[in-house]
Amino acid sequence: xxxxxxxxxxxxxxxGGADWIDLSTGINPIGYPAPPLPPDAWHRLxxxxxxxxxxxxxxxxxxxxxxxxxxxxxxxxxxRLRPPSRVTVAAPSYAEHAHHWALHGHxxxxxxxxxxxxxxxxxxxxxxxxxxxPTGELVPPxxxxxxxxxxxxxxxxxxxxxxxxxxxxxxxxxxxAAHPGLVVLRSVGKFFGLAGLRSGFVAAExxxxxxxxxxxxxxxxSGPAQHVALAxxxxxAWQQAAQARLARDGAxxxxxxxxxxxxxxxxxxxxxxxxxxxxxxxxxxxRHAIWVRLFRQAARGIRLGLPGRESDWHRIEHALQxxxxx
Numbered sequence: 001x002x003x004x005x006x007x008x009x010x011x012x013x014x015x016g017g018a019d020w021i022d023l024s025t026g027i028n029p030i031g032y033p034a035p036p037l038p039p040d041a042w043h044r045l046x047x048x049x050x051x052x053x054x055x056x057x058x059x060x061x062x063x064x065x066x067x068x069x070x071x072x073x074x075x076x077x078x079x080r081l082r083p084p085s086r087v088t089v090a091a092p093s094y095a096e097h098a099h100h101w102a103l104h105g106h107x108x109x110x111x112x113x114x115x116x117x118x119x120x121x122x123x124x125x126x127x128x129x130x131x132x133x134p135t136g137e138l139v140p141p142x143x144x145x146x147x148x149x150x151x152x153x154x155x156x157x158x159x160x161x162x163x164x165x166x167x168x169x170x171x172x173x174x175x176x177a178a179h180p181g182l183v184v185l186r187s188v189g190k191f192f193g194l195a196g197l198r199s200g201f202v203a204a205e206x207x208x209x210x211x212x213x214x215x216x217x218x219x220x221x222s223g224p225a226q227h228v229a230l231a232x233x234x235x236x237a238w239q240q241a242a243q244a245r246l247a248r249d250g251a252x253x254x255x256x257x258x259x260x261x262x263x264x265x266x267x268x269x270x271x272x273x274x275x276x277x278x279x280x281x282x283x284x285x286x287r288h289a290i291w292v293r294l295f296r297q298a299a300r301g302i303r304l305g306l307p308g309r310e311s312d313w314h315r316i317e318h319a320l321q322x323x324x325x326x
Contacts, residue, residue, distance in 0.1 A: 008291060017289045021312045022305075024293040026133070026164065026270035028246065029308030031193020032232040037224050046223035055233040060186050062174040062203040066213055067221045067229075071163050071185040071200040072096060077215050078159065078183065079104040081208070085124035085156075090116050092135060092299030094161060097127045113137045120147045124154075129161040130171060134295060134303040136266035144173050145182075152181015159183045163200075166191030167246055167268045177203035190269060191242065192232045198222075199229045249306050256313070257304075260320040264304075272303040281323065288319040 008020055048067070056065050068074050075096050079087075084105045089098040091110035102108045111119055113132065116139070120126055126147060130139050148158040162184055165172050174184045184203040189195035199221060202212060213220075232238070250268030257264045257271060264271035272295075275281050281302055282294040293303040307313055 026305040028193035041223040065201040070198040087125040088123040090128040148182035163187035274301040
């Protein structure tokens with residue numbers, strides 16, 4: 001398996017301690033308060049809920065969606081729905097995309113954001129995270145739609161992973177995903193702080209959604225997950241309050257890092273920078289029981305999510321002060 005954030009048990013095994021601050025995932029630290037579940041959510045086989053699809057289409061602005069068990073389920077399945085293709089994945093990026101396209105007979109290349117447009121003409125599939133994970137880089141929606149139209153005209157796909165897109169809804173292209181050539185992935189886990197729910201959606205043309213549903217099989221999303229996701233997607237008051245808080249806390253984190261000589265980029269949910277000594281920084285923070293995301297390869301650097309408690313902010317500031325003293 002590839003390396004990801006989380007893994008607090010590993011942190012505790014390596015460094016000891018119990019009161020850890022997990023900044024390694026970029027997930028909203030103050031998640032949606034899941035409502036009580038009806039008893040039949042556990043007893044019945046999960047059925048497709050039209051109310052969930054209606055709420056998701058309204059929230060994401062999409063015409064049609066397929067519920068999936070987190071965007072990871074779609075990331076693993078999509079490469080199996082195409083014959084061998086020329087696939088370009090933006091890099092650095094969420095590593096699972098390139099990993100799974102490489103597993104299924106496709107010709108894979110990974111290239112940087114600045115030269116991505118030039119690769120569209122020689123690709124059958126282009127995959128991009130927007131906003132990008134981990135760097136926060138962005139591609140304007142109009143540009144994405146041009147790429148999708150060019151790829152779709154010859155039977156290709158533009159796969160846009162918008163897992164971190166909730167804090168920048170103006171960047172979403174989900175509303176256009178009914179047209180051939182565009183596939184959009186959305187996650188309930190990041191903005192809503194419900195990663196354990198394993199809930200997400202795919203927007204695409206109807207025939208592709210049907211093929212993906214057939215591949216994933218029946219009961220792909222649990223009844224409890226559907227019940228909680230429906231409540232979260234309908235709760236506009238909570239969403240508006242979360243948007244305001246995340247914008248404020250994201251700016252606070254960027255300012256805190258800048259005050260300690262770190263110029264970071266990202267989204268309200270996470271910040272990333274090319275750290276000269278990422279392994280040393282990761283080790284230093286771990287010694288303070290703060291778990292950050294270390295990138296060792298294409299994007300050598302550090303990514304920090306948001307803390308959830310005021311006391312956590314003070315601990316992070318202290319650890320940064322100690323880092324600058326070394």
